[in-house]
Amino acid sequence: MKKITLYHSPGACSMAPYISLLEAGADFDVNIVNIKKNEQSNPDYAAINPKKKVPLLVVDGNGLTENVAIQSWIAEAFPDAGLLPPDSWDHKQALSYMGWFGAGIHPHITRHFKPAKFTAHEDAHDDLKAKAHVMLMEQLTLVDSKLAGKTWFFDNYSCCDSYFFWIYDRSLAEGFDLSGLKHATAHNERMRERESVQKVLAHKAT
Numbered sequence: 001m002k003k004i005t006l007y008h009s010p011g012a013c014s015m016a017p018y019i020s021l022l023e024a025g026a027d028f029d030v031n032i033v034n035i036k037k038n039e040q041s042n043p044d045y046a047a048i049n050p051k052k053k054v055p056l057l058v059v060d061g062n063g064l065t066e067n068v069a070i071q072s073w074i075a076e077a078f079p080d081a082g083l084l085p086p087d088s089w090d091h092k093q094a095l096s097y098m099g100w101f102g103a104g105i106h107p108h109i110t111r112h113f114k115p116a117k118f119t120a121h122e123d124a125h126d127d128l129k130a131k132a133h134v135m136l137m138e139q140l141t142l143v144d145s146k147l148a149g150k151t152w153f154f155d156n157y158s159c160c161d162s163y164f165f166w167i168y169d170r171s172l173a174e175g176f177d178l179s180g181l182k183h184a185t186a187h188n189e190r191m192r193e194r195e196s197v198q199k200v201l202a203h204k205a206t
């Protein structure tokens with residue numbers, strides 16, 4: 001059996017693979033890297049993940065970064081969980097969703113959360129945040145339309161659902177009003193009923 005360790009910070013995007021590992025019934029450890037305490041920059045962690053980000057998945061001593069890759073690995077390592085659609089086209093559509101969430105949506109949340117990372121001018125922060133908000137809402141509205149009439153992104157629950165759960169939840173934490181996104185909001189409510197999600201939400205940093 002493979003030794004699997006997920007490096008995770010509560011509230012961070014590492015929630016998505018954490019949920020997927022639980023959904024897969026995997027035997028794994030969780031090591032907390034609290035980004036609120038900047039622990040991702042600790043030399044010990046930077047030595048195993050020079051990107052200084054979570055998530056990091058270590059499998060038998062080998063590290064894998066980037067949500068899209070980690071989620072894909074989990075789905076392939078635990079095929080019985082059906083975390084990616086079996087049909088080849090749908091499988092690529094699932095990768096397309098996850099690529100979008102990671103590269104096309106997550107950065108807007110980061111810009112809103114930490115504008116100081118993107119400009120040295122404090123008087124530009126409000127403008128940067130306002131633009132990030134507009135761009136984020138545009139993307140979330142599009143995701144909302146994709147979820148119309150659906151329970152999950154595909155016929156069955158997949159790792160796209162855990163990834164979007166984090167996007168939605170993190171956007172709420174930024175204080176955005178998402179109540180107009182009816183399908184995405186219903187998706188979030190369905191996700192919150194899952195045992196895996198409840199367990200991950202209950203796992204706080206110590």
Ligand SMILES: N[C@@H](CCC(=O)N[C@@H](CS)C(=O)NCC(=O)O)C(=O)O
Pocket residue numbers: 012013014035040052053054055065066067068102
């Ligand atoms: N492209 C990466 C993004 C990872 C990422 O930005 N993680 C955030 C947490 S949500 C992080 O570790 N931030 C710490 C920092 O930027 O210092 C992925 O999808 O895995």
